[in-house]
Amino acid sequence: MNDSPARYLAEFHEVFDLTRQITPGPIDTDIAEVRQRLLDEETDEVAQAVQGGDLAEIAHELADVVYVAYGTALAYGIDLDAVLAEVHRANMGKLGPDGLPVVANGKVQKGPQFRAADVAAVLGLVRPGADT
Numbered sequence: 001m002n003d004s005p006a007r008y009l010a011e012f013h014e015v016f017d018l019t020r021q022i023t024p025g026p027i028d029t030d031i032a033e034v035r036q037r038l039l040d041e042e043t044d045e046v047a048q049a050v051q052g053g054d055l056a057e058i059a060h061e062l063a064d065v066v067y068v069a070y071g072t073a074l075a076y077g078i079d080l081d082a083v084l085a086e087v088h089r090a091n092m093g094k095l096g097p098d099g100l101p102v103v104a105n106g107k108v109q110k111g112p113q114f115r116a117a118d119v120a121a122v123l124g125l126v127r128p129g130a131d132t
Contacts, residue, residue: 004081005070013074021077024123035072042068082122090117 013020019031027035042065049057073080093114096102102109120126 005066006074006079006081009067009070009074013071018071019075021075024077024125027075031075035068035075038068039065039072078123083117083119086119086122087117090115 010020012018019027021027026032042061046058046061046065049061070080073083091108093111094101094108095111095113097112102111
C-alpha cells in the first residue's frame with residue numbers, strides 16, 4: 001500500500017462534506033465531541049473483537065480506529081503522517097547504550113539517546129513560554 005490513510009480520509013471528508021482544516025487549529029465543540037465519541041466507539045469495538053478472537057474482525061476494527069483517528073486529525077488540521085513520523089523518530093531513540101532495546105513489563109523503555117517528539121514544532125505551533 002503506497003497511499004497514506006490521510007489521502008483516503010481527505011477524499012472521504014471531501015465527498016461527505018465533513019469538517020476538515022488545512023492548518024492546525026481548534027474545532028467546534030460539538031464536532032470535537034462527535035470525533036471523541038467515534039474514537040471511543042471504535043476502540044471499544046477493538047476490545048470486543050480481541051475478546052472474540054476473530055483475527056479478521058480485529059483487523060477490521062483496528063482499521064476503523066486508524067480511519068477515525070486520521071479523520072479526527074483532518075478535522076483539526078493536523079498532518080498526522082508528519083506527527084507519526086516525528087513520534088517514530090523519537091521512539092527509535094528508545095535503545096540502551098548497547099544499541100539493544102530495553103523492555104520492562106512488555107513496554108519498550110526510553111534509552112539514553114531518547115529525545116521526546118516535538119509535535120508542536122511539526123505542527124508549526126509555538127508553545128507558551130518558548131523562545132521565539
